Amino acid sequence: MEKPALLISRCLLGEPVRFDGAGKPLPTDILAKLTERYCLVPVCPEQLGGLPTPRPPAELQGGDGAAALVGHARVIANTGEDQTIPFVIGAHQAARTAGLHHARTALLKADSPSCGHRSIYDGRFRGLRIAGQGVTATTLAEAGLMLYDEHQLGELLAAPAN
Numbered sequence: 295m296e297k298p299a300l301l302i303s304r305c306l307l308g309e310p311v312r313f314d315g316a317g318k319p320l321p322t323d324i325l326a327k328l329t330e331r332y333c334l335v336p337v338c339p340e341q342l343g344g345l346p347t348p349r350p351p352a353e354l355q356g357g358d359g360a361a362a363l364v365g366h367a368r369v370i371a372n373t374g375e376d377q378t379i380p381f382v383i384g385a386h387q388a389a390r391t392a393g394l395h396h397a398r399t400a401l402l403k404a405d406s407p408s409c410g411h412r413s414i415y416d417g418r419f420r421g422l423r424i425a426g427q428g429v430t431a432t433t434l435a436e437a438g439l440m441l442y443d444e445h446q447l448g449e450l451l452a453a454p455a456n
């Protein structure tokens with residue numbers, strides 16, 4: 295039987311796509327378990343939105359990803375550049391990719407203004423997290439995907455793969 299698709303943040307595979315040009319690889323035994331159960335579909339929404347790597351760090355200001363999607367919050371780089379549009383484009387590209395692969399589950403990097411699904415940074419570039427979802431996490435949740443982050447691997451691996 296064909297394995298179900300799991301949308302996964304590219305940086306969790308160790309790919310050097312983060313703002314600082316690095317990755318955040320999951321442990322190899324976890325990756326092996328995931329690939330036993332799922333067909334991994336990697337996406338980096340910020341790259342899909344056209345942003346370069348490396349790029350300045352960015353945070354949501356004035357609200358969370360849901361607010362940004364309706365124009366009530368912005369994604370601002372620490373240089374002051376407004377990056378809301380590429381973040382929104384990348385979110386829609388990630389959701390489109392999920393749809394093309396019939397993915398119903400996503401494993402996303404925690405705390406990112408794109409991929410964070412339980413918390414994000416507070417917009418002041420001081421390392422403080424607040425509850426909220428990033429732009430892509432919101433878009434995927436609205437599309438009906440179940441979302442996990444790298445701190446919920448036990449839950450993901452215990453859940454039925456679908």
Ligand code: SF4
Nearest residue numbers: 303305312338403406
């Ligand atoms: Fe790309 Fe998401 Fe990883 Fe950021 S957290 S580097 S947007 S995959």
